[in-house]
Amino acid sequence: MKPAEIHLLPDEIINKIAAGEVIERPASAVKELIENSIDAGATRIQVQIEEGGKKKILVVDNGKGMGKKDLDLCYLRHTTSKLYTADDLFHLQTNGFRGEAVASIAAISKMTISTSTEDGDGGRLILKGGQVESEEPYAAGHGTTFLIEDLFFNTPVRRTFLGSETSEGTKILDVIIKTSISHPEIRFDYKVGEKSVFIGVPGELRSRLAEAIGSGIAKSLLPVDYTEAGIHVTGYISPTTETKGKRHHQFLFMRNRPIENKMIGKAVSQAYEPYGAQCKPVTVLFLDMPDTEFDVNVHPAKREVRFANQNLVFLVVNHAIRDTFQKDLEANSPFIDLSGEFDTPSTNNVSATTPPGSAGDTQNLPDNSFAQPLYKPVAPNYKQGIQETRKATRYDVSDDVQDLFSQPEAGKIISLEPSEGNVPAPEPEPQPWKAPTLFQIADTYIAGEDAEGLLIIDQHAAHSRILYEKALNILQKGADLDCQELLFPELIEFSKIEKQIFASVDEQLRKLGFFVEPFGGDTFQIRAIPSALKLSRAVKAVHEFLDSCAESGDKGDASVVQDTLAKAWSKTNAYQAGDKLKPEEMAMLVGQLMATENPLKSPYGAPTLMRITLDELAKKFRH
Structure with missing residues (x-):
């Protein structure tokens, strides 16, 4: 009889497969361990990493801890204290419930678990690749400590797909910030090496x-x-x-x-x-x-x-x-109380000769005459409403002026008819419109004529391409971009993630014309900006640059880092949709675009221009 080809996988392979689904990167391990600490009732959680979490992850909490029997089970697959029946899956009150996290982390790392309960029951367990290497007594205050070393040591291919230390550290910080926001009552301490990056003091959500x-x-x-x-x-x-x-x-x-x-x-x-x-x-x-x-x-x-x-x-x-x-x-909304401005006597004092509709005719006033709101919320499309109002209220000004000045004054009425000596100048004859060589459409696109037809250029995409190649050339050569020093430095406040990213790109930012220095706490001061950048965009440009770096990430390769920074810088400093350009600026932009290595695409792959040929135009106008 032919032997069976289907067989049960050994636990070692099963754990590695599960680890690939649950633990994608160091941030995933931190997330799972922090959630376990929260479920254990911790009021303080400390996280420390080295080399982006690839070399070391340390998570310490002051939760209820685990006894010796629980310690011997916690690293095995599908062992949990949070589920007892299938129905519990639909009434979850905890963060974890599958019993996969610790087993998955242990399978691809060197793990040390130190834990103790209030009664002193606990121990220390040292594992490598999911296998117990040693076990020893442990006595300390209640809580649990997880030390993860050499993550993905036995799955080297997985390590090659990880980002740089800064990139992975930023992702861990993102996990800690999200978790700390969801639990403002817990203290969080996050360190990279010996440097404190984030401290969350227990308090209110705001x-x-x-x-x-x-x-x-x-x-x-x-x-x-x-x-x-x-x-x-x-x-x-x-x-x-x-x-x-x-x-x-x-x-x-x-x-x-x-x-x-x-x-x-x-x-x-x-x-x-x-x-x-x-x-x-x-x-x-x-x-x-x-x-x-x-x-x-x-x-x-x-x-x-x-x-x-x-x-x-x-x-x-x-x-x-x-x-x-x-x-x-x-x-x-401003509330204007006009009730005191009107003298409304009682109906008993109203004269029989009071004309209807006068101030004394209170019987004809509706009951809620002053109950209606005096402030009407402005609609989101208020600009359109203002324009429509202006169109609807155009009138001959002379009528109102005449009514204003025609009040009898010593029996004299002032005439507003133009005198013979004050004849208005004749309006100039309209000149035929002549299209400029280049012109803007909606302050977003540049249009012009070339030998083949109509050329339309996206000013943001085109400028991004120009600045990208310029920035990349500067970073590759190690040169510096021209900058302008600010007479009065602009203050800027960084979030924790922005602050960590800034520390890793500060040197490159200086080469690109940004000089940003600490001012105290999370506040920094911008002392210089690129010469071509408007001062009004300085703060926003720095925020957008750091945000682009966070989204792009990197793999630690120098060329990839330079490409990421050049893209972020070009996107930040390029003309934006809605920017009004002078004719000479448009001409310079088009000329510089055509001189780039790839004038047809922005650094992000979007088209920079499109051409409508004369043949295509002719087809549009054929009957």
């Missing part, structure tokens, strides 16, 4: 947000508290005037669990959409709903959540944000 994303932004946030259809939305959102928000400033939690959901992100964007593209919202939203309305057992890393009625959740989040805007509008 205070934690000030520590995480900056006090300037946190101070202006609006509180959210809205319930509809059994779904409760709380948290904070930025006002519609906020323009400093970033993608990593949008936080979403489901029962204090950090989650990702594109649909809710669209609901937030739609709520802010009427207030213009310049609006960059900061949102911190906490959702709560009945257990049967959501499922977190979807993604191995528990990042995603599925809802029984996604459309309803979308609407409720959207309504919660709009309701917050309305409350803020009502609270800050």
Whole structure:
């Protein structure tokens, strides 16, 4: 008989497969260990890493700890203290529940677990690749310490896909910030080597947000508290005037669990959409709903959540944000009380000869004559409304002026008819319109004629291409870009993530013309900017540069780092849609674009120009 080809995999291979799904990078390990600390009732969690978490991750908590029997089981697959029946999956009150995290981390690292309960029951366990190497007694205060060393030591291919130390450290910081926001009652300490990067002091949510994303932004946030259809939305959102928000400033939690959901992100964007593209919202939203309305057992890393009625959740989040805007509008709307300006005598004193509609005719006034609001909220499209009002109120000014000045004064009425000596000058004859060589369309596109037809250029994409090649050349040669020193330095506040990224790119920023120095705490001062950059864009440019670096990441290779920085710098300093350009600026932009190595594409692959040929134009106008 032919032997069976199907066989059971050994635990070593199973654990490595599971580790590949659960532990994608050092940040994943930190996330799982922190969640275990929270479930253990910790009020203080300390995290320390070395080399981006690849060499060392240390997580210390003061939770209830584990006894000797629990310690001997915690590193095995599917061992947990949080589930007992299948029905518990639909009534989760903890962050972890599968019993995979510790086993997955242990399978691909050298792990040391030191733990003790209040009774002194505990021990220390040393594992390598999921196998116990030694076990010894351990006596200390209640709590648990996980030491992870040489992560992915037995899966070398996985290590090659990790980013640089800075990139991986930033991702760990992002995990810690999100978790600390969801639990402002817990103290968090995060160190990179011996350097303290983030300290979260126990307190209110707004205070934690000030520590995480900056006090300037946190101070202006609006509180959210809205319930509809059994779904409760709380948290904070930025006002519609906020323009400093970033993608990593949008936080979403489901029962204090950090989650990702594109649909809710669209609901937030739609709520802010009427207030213009310049609006960059900061949102911190906490959702709560009945257990049967959501499922977190979807993604191995528990990042995603599925809802029984996604459309309803979308609407409720959207309504919660709009309701917050309305409350803020009502609270800050000016109220003008004119009741004291009118003398309204009682009806008993009204004369029979009082004409209808006069001040004394109170019987013809509606009961709610002063109950109507005297302030009407301005619609989001208020600019359009103003323009329409102006069109609707055009009139002959002389009529009103005549009425104003025709009041009898000593029996004399002033005539407003133009005298013979004051004849208005004749209007100049309209000149035929002559198209310039280059002109702007909507202050966004540059149009002009060439030998083949009509050429339309995206000014942001084109300028980005020019600046990208210029910046890349400077970084490769080690040269410096011309800069202008500011007479009065501009102050800028960094979030914790921006502060960590800045530390790794400060030298390159100086070569590109930005001189930024510490001013105290999370505040820095910009002392010099690139010569071609407008001062009004300096603060925003630095924020956008650091944000682009965070999104792009790097793999530690010098050429990749230079390319990332050049792209970020070009995107930040390029002309933006809506920038009005002078004719000489347009001409210079087109000339410099045509001199680049790749004038047809922006650094991000978007087209810089399009051509409408004469043949295509002729086809459009044929009958």
